[in-house]
Amino acid sequence: MSMNKYLDVSPEVAAAVAAGKPVVALESTIISHGMPYPQNVETALKVEAIIRENGAVPATIAILGGRLKAGLSPEEIEYLGKKGHAVNKASRRDLAVLVARGEDGATTVTTTMIIAHMAGIKVFATGGIGGVHRGAETTMDISADLEELANTPVMVVCAGAKSILDLGLTLEYLETHGVPVIGYGTKELPAFYTRKSGFSVDYEIDTPAELAAAFHAGEEMGMRSGMLVTNPIPEAYSMDADVINSAIEKAVAMAKEQGVHGKETTPFLLATIKDITGGDSLDSNIQLVFNNARLAAQTAAELCKL
Incomplete structure:
Protein backbone atom coordinates (compact mmCIF):
# COMPACT_ATOMS: atom_id res chain seq x y z
CA MET A 1 0.00 0.00 0.00
CA SER A 2 1.47 3.33 -1.05
CA MET A 3 1.76 5.64 1.91
CA ASN A 4 1.20 9.15 0.71
CA LYS A 5 2.88 11.92 2.71
CA TYR A 6 -0.41 13.83 2.86
CA LEU A 7 -2.37 10.83 4.11
CA ASP A 8 -3.25 10.01 7.75
CA VAL A 9 -4.77 6.56 8.25
CA SER A 10 -6.27 6.05 11.72
CA PRO A 11 -4.47 3.36 13.77
CA GLU A 12 -7.54 1.09 13.75
CA VAL A 13 -7.98 1.32 9.97
CA ALA A 14 -4.24 0.90 9.30
CA ALA A 15 -4.10 -2.21 11.51
CA ALA A 16 -7.16 -3.73 9.79
CA VAL A 17 -5.77 -3.08 6.28
CA ALA A 18 -2.35 -4.49 7.25
CA ALA A 19 -3.96 -7.63 8.73
CA GLY A 20 -6.18 -8.17 5.68
CA LYS A 21 -9.34 -7.53 7.69
CA PRO A 22 -12.50 -6.03 6.13
CA VAL A 23 -12.67 -2.23 5.97
CA VAL A 24 -15.43 -0.08 4.45
CA ALA A 25 -14.84 3.52 3.38
CA LEU A 26 -17.52 6.19 3.95
CA GLU A 27 -17.76 9.67 2.43
CA SER A 28 -18.12 12.92 4.36
CA THR A 29 -20.13 15.13 1.96
CA ILE A 30 -23.22 13.39 3.32
CA ILE A 31 -22.22 14.71 6.78
CA SER A 32 -21.48 18.33 5.88
CA HIS A 33 -23.75 18.88 2.87
CA GLY A 34 -26.24 16.00 2.89
CA MET A 35 -28.25 16.56 6.06
CA PRO A 36 -28.85 19.13 8.79
CA TYR A 37 -27.04 18.97 12.17
CA PRO A 38 -27.41 16.95 14.44
CA GLN A 39 -29.08 14.38 12.18
CA ASN A 40 -25.97 14.25 9.98
CA VAL A 41 -23.71 13.28 12.90
CA GLU A 42 -26.19 10.76 14.32
CA THR A 43 -26.53 9.15 10.89
CA ALA A 44 -22.74 9.01 10.32
CA LEU A 45 -22.13 7.35 13.69
CA LYS A 46 -24.99 4.90 13.14
CA VAL A 47 -23.57 3.95 9.72
CA GLU A 48 -20.20 3.25 11.37
CA ALA A 49 -21.98 1.10 14.00
CA ILE A 50 -23.81 -0.89 11.28
CA ILE A 51 -20.51 -1.60 9.53
CA ARG A 52 -19.05 -2.88 12.81
CA GLU A 53 -22.14 -5.04 13.47
CA ASN A 54 -21.55 -6.64 10.08
CA GLY A 55 -17.95 -7.53 10.80
CA ALA A 56 -15.96 -4.71 9.19
CA VAL A 57 -14.05 -1.61 10.30
CA PRO A 58 -15.53 1.74 9.17
CA ALA A 59 -13.22 4.36 7.65
CA THR A 60 -14.97 7.69 7.25
CA ILE A 61 -12.91 9.81 4.87
CA ALA A 62 -12.38 13.60 4.80
CA ILE A 63 -9.75 16.32 4.47
CA LEU A 64 -8.97 18.08 7.75
CA GLY A 65 -6.45 20.89 7.97
CA GLY A 66 -5.04 19.86 4.61
CA ARG A 67 -4.53 16.23 5.67
CA LEU A 68 -6.23 13.39 3.79
CA LYS A 69 -7.90 11.32 6.51
CA ALA A 70 -8.93 7.67 6.28
CA GLY A 71 -10.79 6.92 9.52
CA LEU A 72 -12.26 9.75 11.59
CA SER A 73 -12.82 10.01 15.33
CA PRO A 74 -16.36 10.76 16.64
CA GLU A 75 -15.06 14.27 17.50
CA GLU A 76 -13.94 14.83 13.90
CA ILE A 77 -17.32 13.66 12.61
CA GLU A 78 -19.03 16.05 15.05
CA TYR A 79 -16.79 18.89 13.80
CA LEU A 80 -17.76 18.27 10.15
CA GLY A 81 -21.44 17.98 11.05
CA LYS A 82 -21.48 21.27 12.98
CA LYS A 83 -19.43 23.15 10.39
CA GLY A 84 -21.83 21.93 7.68
CA HIS A 85 -21.83 23.93 4.45
CA ALA A 86 -18.83 25.96 5.64
CA VAL A 87 -16.72 22.89 4.78
CA ASN A 88 -15.54 22.82 1.15
CA LYS A 89 -17.21 20.15 -0.95
CA ALA A 90 -14.08 18.50 -2.33
CA SER A 91 -13.93 16.79 -5.70
CA ARG A 92 -10.77 15.63 -7.51
CA ARG A 93 -10.07 19.13 -8.86
CA ASP A 94 -10.07 20.58 -5.32
CA LEU A 95 -7.64 18.21 -3.60
CA ALA A 96 -4.32 19.85 -4.47
CA VAL A 97 -5.39 23.37 -3.50
CA LEU A 98 -7.14 22.32 -0.25
CA VAL A 99 -4.11 20.28 0.83
CA ALA A 100 -1.68 23.08 -0.08
CA ARG A 101 -3.78 25.61 1.85
CA GLY A 102 -4.27 23.35 4.86
CA GLU A 103 -8.06 23.57 4.55
CA ASP A 104 -10.94 21.21 5.35
CA GLY A 105 -12.84 19.29 2.71
CA ALA A 106 -15.84 16.98 2.75
CA THR A 107 -15.18 14.17 0.30
CA THR A 108 -17.55 13.31 -2.55
CA VAL A 109 -17.74 9.84 -4.09
CA THR A 110 -14.73 10.79 -6.26
CA THR A 111 -12.38 11.93 -3.50
CA THR A 112 -13.49 9.17 -1.13
CA MET A 113 -12.51 6.63 -3.81
CA ILE A 114 -9.13 8.31 -4.34
CA ILE A 115 -8.25 8.41 -0.63
CA ALA A 116 -9.66 4.92 0.04
CA HIS A 117 -7.49 3.53 -2.76
CA MET A 118 -4.40 5.33 -1.38
CA ALA A 119 -5.12 3.76 2.02
CA GLY A 120 -5.60 0.24 0.61
CA ILE A 121 -9.39 0.15 1.17
Missing part, protein backbone atom coordinates in the same frame (compact mmCIF):
# COMPACT_ATOMS: atom_id res chain seq x y z
CA LYS A 122 -11.34 -1.64 -1.57
CA VAL A 123 -15.01 -1.26 -0.62
CA PHE A 124 -16.94 1.98 -0.14
CA ALA A 125 -20.58 2.52 0.88
CA THR A 126 -22.45 5.69 -0.04
CA GLY A 127 -26.00 6.92 -0.72
CA GLY A 128 -26.15 7.61 -4.44
CA ILE A 129 -23.50 8.45 -7.00
CA GLY A 130 -23.39 11.57 -9.13
CA GLY A 131 -23.87 11.24 -12.87
CA VAL A 132 -24.92 12.97 -16.03
CA HIS A 133 -27.23 15.87 -15.13
CA ARG A 134 -30.47 16.49 -16.99
CA GLY A 135 -29.72 18.80 -19.91
CA ALA A 136 -26.03 17.80 -19.94
CA GLU A 137 -26.08 17.71 -23.74
CA THR A 138 -26.02 21.53 -23.53
CA THR A 139 -24.45 22.20 -20.10
CA MET A 140 -21.82 19.39 -20.13
CA ASP A 141 -22.62 18.93 -16.41
CA ILE A 142 -21.30 15.44 -15.73
CA SER A 143 -20.19 14.36 -12.26
CA ALA A 144 -16.52 13.53 -11.74
CA ASP A 145 -17.79 10.42 -9.89
CA LEU A 146 -18.25 8.66 -13.24
CA GLU A 147 -14.70 9.40 -14.39
CA GLU A 148 -13.34 8.17 -11.04
CA LEU A 149 -15.26 4.90 -11.35
CA ALA A 150 -13.52 4.42 -14.70
CA ASN A 151 -10.05 4.91 -13.23
CA THR A 152 -9.94 3.83 -9.58
CA PRO A 153 -10.36 0.18 -8.56
CA VAL A 154 -12.76 0.55 -5.63
CA MET A 155 -16.16 -1.13 -5.32
CA VAL A 156 -18.84 1.49 -4.71
CA VAL A 157 -22.06 0.26 -3.08
CA CYS A 158 -24.88 2.76 -3.65
CA ALA A 159 -28.67 2.93 -4.08
CA GLY A 160 -28.27 3.76 -7.77
CA ALA A 161 -27.80 7.22 -9.21
CA LYS A 162 -29.86 10.04 -7.73
CA SER A 163 -33.02 10.36 -9.78
CA ILE A 164 -32.36 14.10 -10.15
CA LEU A 165 -29.97 12.94 -12.93
CA ASP A 166 -30.48 11.67 -16.45
CA LEU A 167 -30.25 7.96 -15.64
CA GLY A 168 -30.11 6.75 -19.25
CA LEU A 169 -27.16 9.01 -20.10
CA THR A 170 -25.44 8.11 -16.82
CA LEU A 171 -25.57 4.40 -17.75
CA GLU A 172 -24.31 5.16 -21.29
CA TYR A 173 -21.36 7.10 -19.87
CA LEU A 174 -20.42 4.29 -17.47
CA GLU A 175 -20.66 1.76 -20.30
CA THR A 176 -18.36 3.86 -22.53
CA HIS A 177 -15.82 3.96 -19.70
CA GLY A 178 -16.02 0.21 -19.07
CA VAL A 179 -17.50 0.37 -15.57
CA PRO A 180 -19.55 -2.73 -14.66
CA VAL A 181 -22.95 -1.76 -13.20
CA ILE A 182 -24.29 -4.53 -10.97
CA GLY A 183 -27.81 -4.78 -9.57
CA TYR A 184 -27.88 -6.41 -6.15
CA GLY A 185 -30.84 -8.79 -6.39
CA THR A 186 -32.29 -6.75 -9.26
CA LYS A 187 -32.02 -6.47 -13.04
CA GLU A 188 -33.25 -2.88 -12.93
CA LEU A 189 -31.20 0.18 -11.97
CA PRO A 190 -32.59 1.47 -8.66
CA ALA A 191 -33.23 5.23 -8.67
CA PHE A 192 -32.16 6.18 -5.14
CA TYR A 193 -35.54 7.00 -3.50
CA THR A 194 -37.34 4.28 -5.48
CA ARG A 195 -36.48 0.69 -6.38
CA LYS A 196 -37.25 1.05 -10.09
CA SER A 197 -36.14 3.30 -12.93
CA GLY A 198 -37.10 1.47 -16.12
CA PHE A 199 -33.39 1.04 -17.00
CA SER A 200 -31.50 -2.27 -16.93
CA VAL A 201 -28.18 -2.94 -15.19
CA ASP A 202 -25.38 -5.01 -16.75
CA TYR A 203 -25.63 -7.93 -14.31
CA GLU A 204 -27.75 -9.10 -11.41
CA ILE A 205 -25.79 -10.57 -8.51
CA ASP A 206 -27.53 -12.00 -5.46
CA THR A 207 -24.95 -12.57 -2.71
CA PRO A 208 -22.08 -10.63 -1.08
CA ALA A 209 -19.75 -13.59 -1.88
CA GLU A 210 -20.52 -13.30 -5.62
CA LEU A 211 -19.99 -9.53 -5.53
CA ALA A 212 -16.61 -10.08 -3.87
CA ALA A 213 -15.66 -12.76 -6.42
CA ALA A 214 -16.48 -10.45 -9.37
CA PHE A 215 -14.50 -7.55 -7.92
CA HIS A 216 -11.58 -9.84 -7.05
CA ALA A 217 -11.48 -11.25 -10.60
CA GLY A 218 -11.29 -7.73 -12.03
CA GLU A 219 -8.52 -6.88 -9.61
CA GLU A 220 -6.51 -10.02 -10.46
CA MET A 221 -6.79 -9.19 -14.17
CA GLY A 222 -5.44 -5.71 -13.53
CA MET A 223 -8.63 -3.95 -14.65
CA ARG A 224 -8.15 -0.35 -13.58
CA SER A 225 -11.79 0.52 -13.19
CA GLY A 226 -14.02 0.42 -10.16
CA MET A 227 -17.25 -1.52 -9.89
CA LEU A 228 -20.64 0.01 -9.23
CA VAL A 229 -23.01 -2.06 -7.09
CA THR A 230 -26.55 -0.68 -7.05
CA ASN A 231 -28.53 -1.85 -4.04
CA PRO A 232 -32.24 -0.95 -4.07
CA ILE A 233 -33.68 1.00 -1.14
CA PRO A 234 -35.59 -1.39 1.20
CA GLU A 235 -39.22 -1.83 0.11
CA ALA A 236 -40.53 -0.35 3.38
CA TYR A 237 -38.77 2.98 2.76
CA SER A 238 -39.16 3.20 -1.01
CA MET A 239 -41.06 6.35 -2.02
CA ASP A 240 -43.95 6.53 -4.46
CA ALA A 241 -42.34 7.07 -7.88
CA ASP A 242 -44.93 9.66 -8.97
CA VAL A 243 -44.54 11.68 -5.77
CA ILE A 244 -40.75 11.75 -5.94
CA ASN A 245 -40.62 12.36 -9.70
CA SER A 246 -42.99 15.31 -9.49
CA ALA A 247 -40.91 16.74 -6.61
CA ILE A 248 -37.77 16.30 -8.73
CA GLU A 249 -39.35 18.04 -11.75
CA LYS A 250 -40.31 21.00 -9.53
CA ALA A 251 -36.86 21.18 -7.94
CA VAL A 252 -35.09 21.04 -11.32
CA ALA A 253 -37.32 23.87 -12.63
CA MET A 254 -36.55 25.96 -9.50
CA ALA A 255 -32.81 25.40 -9.91
CA LYS A 256 -33.04 26.61 -13.50
CA GLU A 257 -35.07 29.70 -12.51
CA GLN A 258 -32.62 30.59 -9.74
CA GLY A 259 -29.54 29.98 -11.90
CA VAL A 260 -28.18 27.24 -9.62
CA HIS A 261 -25.42 25.25 -11.37
CA GLY A 262 -22.18 23.31 -10.91
CA LYS A 263 -21.43 21.77 -7.54
CA GLU A 264 -24.30 23.69 -5.89
CA THR A 265 -26.83 21.75 -7.99
CA THR A 266 -27.09 18.50 -6.05
CA PRO A 267 -27.29 20.01 -2.52
CA PHE A 268 -29.90 22.51 -3.80
CA LEU A 269 -32.02 19.82 -5.46
CA LEU A 270 -31.87 17.45 -2.46
CA ALA A 271 -32.82 20.22 0.00
CA THR A 272 -35.69 21.38 -2.24
CA ILE A 273 -37.00 17.84 -2.69
CA LYS A 274 -36.85 17.36 1.08
CA ASP A 275 -38.99 20.50 1.57
CA ILE A 276 -41.50 19.45 -1.11
CA THR A 277 -41.87 15.92 0.32
CA GLY A 278 -42.16 17.12 3.93
CA GLY A 279 -38.94 15.39 4.94
CA ASP A 280 -39.91 11.93 3.62
CA SER A 281 -37.03 12.00 1.15
CA LEU A 282 -34.51 12.58 3.98
CA ASP A 283 -35.86 9.56 5.91
CA SER A 284 -35.55 7.44 2.76
CA ASN A 285 -32.03 8.77 2.19
CA ILE A 286 -30.93 7.72 5.70
CA GLN A 287 -32.42 4.22 5.38
CA LEU A 288 -30.80 3.50 2.03
CA VAL A 289 -27.39 4.52 3.41
CA PHE A 290 -27.84 2.06 6.31
CA ASN A 291 -28.81 -0.65 3.81
CA ASN A 292 -25.72 0.03 1.66
CA ALA A 293 -23.43 -0.01 4.72
CA ARG A 294 -24.70 -3.50 5.61
CA LEU A 295 -24.11 -4.88 2.13
CA ALA A 296 -20.68 -3.22 1.82
CA ALA A 297 -19.49 -4.67 5.15
CA GLN A 298 -20.70 -8.16 4.25
CA THR A 299 -19.01 -7.91 0.83
CA ALA A 300 -15.75 -6.59 2.33
CA ALA A 301 -15.76 -9.57 4.70
CA GLU A 302 -16.16 -11.97 1.74
CA LEU A 303 -13.43 -10.18 -0.21
CA CYS A 304 -10.97 -10.78 2.63
CA LYS A 305 -11.45 -14.56 2.26
CA LEU A 306 -10.24 -14.50 -1.38
Whole structure:
Protein backbone atom coordinates (compact mmCIF):
# COMPACT_ATOMS: atom_id res chain seq x y z
CA MET A 1 0.00 0.00 0.00
CA SER A 2 1.47 3.33 -1.05
CA MET A 3 1.76 5.64 1.91
CA ASN A 4 1.20 9.15 0.71
CA LYS A 5 2.88 11.92 2.71
CA TYR A 6 -0.41 13.83 2.86
CA LEU A 7 -2.37 10.83 4.11
CA ASP A 8 -3.25 10.01 7.75
CA VAL A 9 -4.77 6.56 8.25
CA SER A 10 -6.27 6.05 11.72
CA PRO A 11 -4.47 3.36 13.77
CA GLU A 12 -7.54 1.09 13.75
CA VAL A 13 -7.98 1.32 9.97
CA ALA A 14 -4.24 0.90 9.30
CA ALA A 15 -4.10 -2.21 11.51
CA ALA A 16 -7.16 -3.73 9.79
CA VAL A 17 -5.77 -3.08 6.28
CA ALA A 18 -2.35 -4.49 7.25
CA ALA A 19 -3.96 -7.63 8.73
CA GLY A 20 -6.18 -8.17 5.68
CA LYS A 21 -9.34 -7.53 7.69
CA PRO A 22 -12.50 -6.03 6.13
CA VAL A 23 -12.67 -2.23 5.97
CA VAL A 24 -15.43 -0.08 4.45
CA ALA A 25 -14.84 3.52 3.38
CA LEU A 26 -17.52 6.19 3.95
CA GLU A 27 -17.76 9.67 2.43
CA SER A 28 -18.12 12.92 4.36
CA THR A 29 -20.13 15.13 1.96
CA ILE A 30 -23.22 13.39 3.32
CA ILE A 31 -22.22 14.71 6.78
CA SER A 32 -21.48 18.33 5.88
CA HIS A 33 -23.75 18.88 2.87
CA GLY A 34 -26.24 16.00 2.89
CA MET A 35 -28.25 16.56 6.06
CA PRO A 36 -28.85 19.13 8.79
CA TYR A 37 -27.04 18.97 12.17
CA PRO A 38 -27.41 16.95 14.44
CA GLN A 39 -29.08 14.38 12.18
CA ASN A 40 -25.97 14.25 9.98
CA VAL A 41 -23.71 13.28 12.90
CA GLU A 42 -26.19 10.76 14.32
CA THR A 43 -26.53 9.15 10.89
CA ALA A 44 -22.74 9.01 10.32
CA LEU A 45 -22.13 7.35 13.69
CA LYS A 46 -24.99 4.90 13.14
CA VAL A 47 -23.57 3.95 9.72
CA GLU A 48 -20.20 3.25 11.37
CA ALA A 49 -21.98 1.10 14.00
CA ILE A 50 -23.81 -0.89 11.28
CA ILE A 51 -20.51 -1.60 9.53
CA ARG A 52 -19.05 -2.88 12.81
CA GLU A 53 -22.14 -5.04 13.47
CA ASN A 54 -21.55 -6.64 10.08
CA GLY A 55 -17.95 -7.53 10.80
CA ALA A 56 -15.96 -4.71 9.19
CA VAL A 57 -14.05 -1.61 10.30
CA PRO A 58 -15.53 1.74 9.17
CA ALA A 59 -13.22 4.36 7.65
CA THR A 60 -14.97 7.69 7.25
CA ILE A 61 -12.91 9.81 4.87
CA ALA A 62 -12.38 13.60 4.80
CA ILE A 63 -9.75 16.32 4.47
CA LEU A 64 -8.97 18.08 7.75
CA GLY A 65 -6.45 20.89 7.97
CA GLY A 66 -5.04 19.86 4.61
CA ARG A 67 -4.53 16.23 5.67
CA LEU A 68 -6.23 13.39 3.79
CA LYS A 69 -7.90 11.32 6.51
CA ALA A 70 -8.93 7.67 6.28
CA GLY A 71 -10.79 6.92 9.52
CA LEU A 72 -12.26 9.75 11.59
CA SER A 73 -12.82 10.01 15.33
CA PRO A 74 -16.36 10.76 16.64
CA GLU A 75 -15.06 14.27 17.50
CA GLU A 76 -13.94 14.83 13.90
CA ILE A 77 -17.32 13.66 12.61
CA GLU A 78 -19.03 16.05 15.05
CA TYR A 79 -16.79 18.89 13.80
CA LEU A 80 -17.76 18.27 10.15
CA GLY A 81 -21.44 17.98 11.05
CA LYS A 82 -21.48 21.27 12.98
CA LYS A 83 -19.43 23.15 10.39
CA GLY A 84 -21.83 21.93 7.68
CA HIS A 85 -21.83 23.93 4.45
CA ALA A 86 -18.83 25.96 5.64
CA VAL A 87 -16.72 22.89 4.78
CA ASN A 88 -15.54 22.82 1.15
CA LYS A 89 -17.21 20.15 -0.95
CA ALA A 90 -14.08 18.50 -2.33
CA SER A 91 -13.93 16.79 -5.70
CA ARG A 92 -10.77 15.63 -7.51
CA ARG A 93 -10.07 19.13 -8.86
CA ASP A 94 -10.07 20.58 -5.32
CA LEU A 95 -7.64 18.21 -3.60
CA ALA A 96 -4.32 19.85 -4.47
CA VAL A 97 -5.39 23.37 -3.50
CA LEU A 98 -7.14 22.32 -0.25
CA VAL A 99 -4.11 20.28 0.83
CA ALA A 100 -1.68 23.08 -0.08
CA ARG A 101 -3.78 25.61 1.85
CA GLY A 102 -4.27 23.35 4.86
CA GLU A 103 -8.06 23.57 4.55
CA ASP A 104 -10.94 21.21 5.35
CA GLY A 105 -12.84 19.29 2.71
CA ALA A 106 -15.84 16.98 2.75
CA THR A 107 -15.18 14.17 0.30
CA THR A 108 -17.55 13.31 -2.55
CA VAL A 109 -17.74 9.84 -4.09
CA THR A 110 -14.73 10.79 -6.26
CA THR A 111 -12.38 11.93 -3.50
CA THR A 112 -13.49 9.17 -1.13
CA MET A 113 -12.51 6.63 -3.81
CA ILE A 114 -9.13 8.31 -4.34
CA ILE A 115 -8.25 8.41 -0.63
CA ALA A 116 -9.66 4.92 0.04
CA HIS A 117 -7.49 3.53 -2.76
CA MET A 118 -4.40 5.33 -1.38
CA ALA A 119 -5.12 3.76 2.02
CA GLY A 120 -5.60 0.24 0.61
CA ILE A 121 -9.39 0.15 1.17
CA LYS A 122 -11.34 -1.64 -1.57
CA VAL A 123 -15.01 -1.26 -0.62
CA PHE A 124 -16.94 1.98 -0.14
CA ALA A 125 -20.58 2.52 0.88
CA THR A 126 -22.45 5.69 -0.04
CA GLY A 127 -26.00 6.92 -0.72
CA GLY A 128 -26.15 7.61 -4.44
CA ILE A 129 -23.50 8.45 -7.00
CA GLY A 130 -23.39 11.57 -9.13
CA GLY A 131 -23.87 11.24 -12.87
CA VAL A 132 -24.92 12.97 -16.03
CA HIS A 133 -27.23 15.87 -15.13
CA ARG A 134 -30.47 16.49 -16.99
CA GLY A 135 -29.72 18.80 -19.91
CA ALA A 136 -26.03 17.80 -19.94
CA GLU A 137 -26.08 17.71 -23.74
CA THR A 138 -26.02 21.53 -23.53
CA THR A 139 -24.45 22.20 -20.10
CA MET A 140 -21.82 19.39 -20.13
CA ASP A 141 -22.62 18.93 -16.41
CA ILE A 142 -21.30 15.44 -15.73
CA SER A 143 -20.19 14.36 -12.26
CA ALA A 144 -16.52 13.53 -11.74
CA ASP A 145 -17.79 10.42 -9.89
CA LEU A 146 -18.25 8.66 -13.24
CA GLU A 147 -14.70 9.40 -14.39
CA GLU A 148 -13.34 8.17 -11.04
CA LEU A 149 -15.26 4.90 -11.35
CA ALA A 150 -13.52 4.42 -14.70
CA ASN A 151 -10.05 4.91 -13.23
CA THR A 152 -9.94 3.83 -9.58
CA PRO A 153 -10.36 0.18 -8.56
CA VAL A 154 -12.76 0.55 -5.63
CA MET A 155 -16.16 -1.13 -5.32
CA VAL A 156 -18.84 1.49 -4.71
CA VAL A 157 -22.06 0.26 -3.08
CA CYS A 158 -24.88 2.76 -3.65
CA ALA A 159 -28.67 2.93 -4.08
CA GLY A 160 -28.27 3.76 -7.77
CA ALA A 161 -27.80 7.22 -9.21
CA LYS A 162 -29.86 10.04 -7.73
CA SER A 163 -33.02 10.36 -9.78
CA ILE A 164 -32.36 14.10 -10.15
CA LEU A 165 -29.97 12.94 -12.93
CA ASP A 166 -30.48 11.67 -16.45
CA LEU A 167 -30.25 7.96 -15.64
CA GLY A 168 -30.11 6.75 -19.25
CA LEU A 169 -27.16 9.01 -20.10
CA THR A 170 -25.44 8.11 -16.82
CA LEU A 171 -25.57 4.40 -17.75
CA GLU A 172 -24.31 5.16 -21.29
CA TYR A 173 -21.36 7.10 -19.87
CA LEU A 174 -20.42 4.29 -17.47
CA GLU A 175 -20.66 1.76 -20.30
CA THR A 176 -18.36 3.86 -22.53
CA HIS A 177 -15.82 3.96 -19.70
CA GLY A 178 -16.02 0.21 -19.07
CA VAL A 179 -17.50 0.37 -15.57
CA PRO A 180 -19.55 -2.73 -14.66
CA VAL A 181 -22.95 -1.76 -13.20
CA ILE A 182 -24.29 -4.53 -10.97
CA GLY A 183 -27.81 -4.78 -9.57
CA TYR A 184 -27.88 -6.41 -6.15
CA GLY A 185 -30.84 -8.79 -6.39
CA THR A 186 -32.29 -6.75 -9.26
CA LYS A 187 -32.02 -6.47 -13.04
CA GLU A 188 -33.25 -2.88 -12.93
CA LEU A 189 -31.20 0.18 -11.97
CA PRO A 190 -32.59 1.47 -8.66
CA ALA A 191 -33.23 5.23 -8.67
CA PHE A 192 -32.16 6.18 -5.14
CA TYR A 193 -35.54 7.00 -3.50
CA THR A 194 -37.34 4.28 -5.48
CA ARG A 195 -36.48 0.69 -6.38
CA LYS A 196 -37.25 1.05 -10.09
CA SER A 197 -36.14 3.30 -12.93
CA GLY A 198 -37.10 1.47 -16.12
CA PHE A 199 -33.39 1.04 -17.00
CA SER A 200 -31.50 -2.27 -16.93
CA VAL A 201 -28.18 -2.94 -15.19
CA ASP A 202 -25.38 -5.01 -16.75
CA TYR A 203 -25.63 -7.93 -14.31
CA GLU A 204 -27.75 -9.10 -11.41
CA ILE A 205 -25.79 -10.57 -8.51
CA ASP A 206 -27.53 -12.00 -5.46
CA THR A 207 -24.95 -12.57 -2.71
CA PRO A 208 -22.08 -10.63 -1.08
CA ALA A 209 -19.75 -13.59 -1.88
CA GLU A 210 -20.52 -13.30 -5.62
CA LEU A 211 -19.99 -9.53 -5.53
CA ALA A 212 -16.61 -10.08 -3.87
CA ALA A 213 -15.66 -12.76 -6.42
CA ALA A 214 -16.48 -10.45 -9.37
CA PHE A 215 -14.50 -7.55 -7.92
CA HIS A 216 -11.58 -9.84 -7.05
CA ALA A 217 -11.48 -11.25 -10.60
CA GLY A 218 -11.29 -7.73 -12.03
CA GLU A 219 -8.52 -6.88 -9.61
CA GLU A 220 -6.51 -10.02 -10.46
CA MET A 221 -6.79 -9.19 -14.17
CA GLY A 222 -5.44 -5.71 -13.53
CA MET A 223 -8.63 -3.95 -14.65
CA ARG A 224 -8.15 -0.35 -13.58
CA SER A 225 -11.79 0.52 -13.19
CA GLY A 226 -14.02 0.42 -10.16
CA MET A 227 -17.25 -1.52 -9.89
CA LEU A 228 -20.64 0.01 -9.23
CA VAL A 229 -23.01 -2.06 -7.09
CA THR A 230 -26.55 -0.68 -7.05
CA ASN A 231 -28.53 -1.85 -4.04
CA PRO A 232 -32.24 -0.95 -4.07
CA ILE A 233 -33.68 1.00 -1.14
CA PRO A 234 -35.59 -1.39 1.20
CA GLU A 235 -39.22 -1.83 0.11
CA ALA A 236 -40.53 -0.35 3.38
CA TYR A 237 -38.77 2.98 2.76
CA SER A 238 -39.16 3.20 -1.01
CA MET A 239 -41.06 6.35 -2.02
CA ASP A 240 -43.95 6.53 -4.46
CA ALA A 241 -42.34 7.07 -7.88
CA ASP A 242 -44.93 9.66 -8.97
CA VAL A 243 -44.54 11.68 -5.77
CA ILE A 244 -40.75 11.75 -5.94
CA ASN A 245 -40.62 12.36 -9.70
CA SER A 246 -42.99 15.31 -9.49
CA ALA A 247 -40.91 16.74 -6.61
CA ILE A 248 -37.77 16.30 -8.73
CA GLU A 249 -39.35 18.04 -11.75
CA LYS A 250 -40.31 21.00 -9.53
CA ALA A 251 -36.86 21.18 -7.94
CA VAL A 252 -35.09 21.04 -11.32
CA ALA A 253 -37.32 23.87 -12.63
CA MET A 254 -36.55 25.96 -9.50
CA ALA A 255 -32.81 25.40 -9.91
CA LYS A 256 -33.04 26.61 -13.50
CA GLU A 257 -35.07 29.70 -12.51
CA GLN A 258 -32.62 30.59 -9.74
CA GLY A 259 -29.54 29.98 -11.90
CA VAL A 260 -28.18 27.24 -9.62
CA HIS A 261 -25.42 25.25 -11.37
CA GLY A 262 -22.18 23.31 -10.91
CA LYS A 263 -21.43 21.77 -7.54
CA GLU A 264 -24.30 23.69 -5.89
CA THR A 265 -26.83 21.75 -7.99
CA THR A 266 -27.09 18.50 -6.05
CA PRO A 267 -27.29 20.01 -2.52
CA PHE A 268 -29.90 22.51 -3.80
CA LEU A 269 -32.02 19.82 -5.46
CA LEU A 270 -31.87 17.45 -2.46
CA ALA A 271 -32.82 20.22 0.00
CA THR A 272 -35.69 21.38 -2.24
CA ILE A 273 -37.00 17.84 -2.69
CA LYS A 274 -36.85 17.36 1.08
CA ASP A 275 -38.99 20.50 1.57
CA ILE A 276 -41.50 19.45 -1.11
CA THR A 277 -41.87 15.92 0.32
CA GLY A 278 -42.16 17.12 3.93
CA GLY A 279 -38.94 15.39 4.94
CA ASP A 280 -39.91 11.93 3.62
CA SER A 281 -37.03 12.00 1.15
CA LEU A 282 -34.51 12.58 3.98
CA ASP A 283 -35.86 9.56 5.91
CA SER A 284 -35.55 7.44 2.76
CA ASN A 285 -32.03 8.77 2.19
CA ILE A 286 -30.93 7.72 5.70
CA GLN A 287 -32.42 4.22 5.38
CA LEU A 288 -30.80 3.50 2.03
CA VAL A 289 -27.39 4.52 3.41
CA PHE A 290 -27.84 2.06 6.31
CA ASN A 291 -28.81 -0.65 3.81
CA ASN A 292 -25.72 0.03 1.66
CA ALA A 293 -23.43 -0.01 4.72
CA ARG A 294 -24.70 -3.50 5.61
CA LEU A 295 -24.11 -4.88 2.13
CA ALA A 296 -20.68 -3.22 1.82
CA ALA A 297 -19.49 -4.67 5.15
CA GLN A 298 -20.70 -8.16 4.25
CA THR A 299 -19.01 -7.91 0.83
CA ALA A 300 -15.75 -6.59 2.33
CA ALA A 301 -15.76 -9.57 4.70
CA GLU A 302 -16.16 -11.97 1.74
CA LEU A 303 -13.43 -10.18 -0.21
CA CYS A 304 -10.97 -10.78 2.63
CA LYS A 305 -11.45 -14.56 2.26
CA LEU A 306 -10.24 -14.50 -1.38
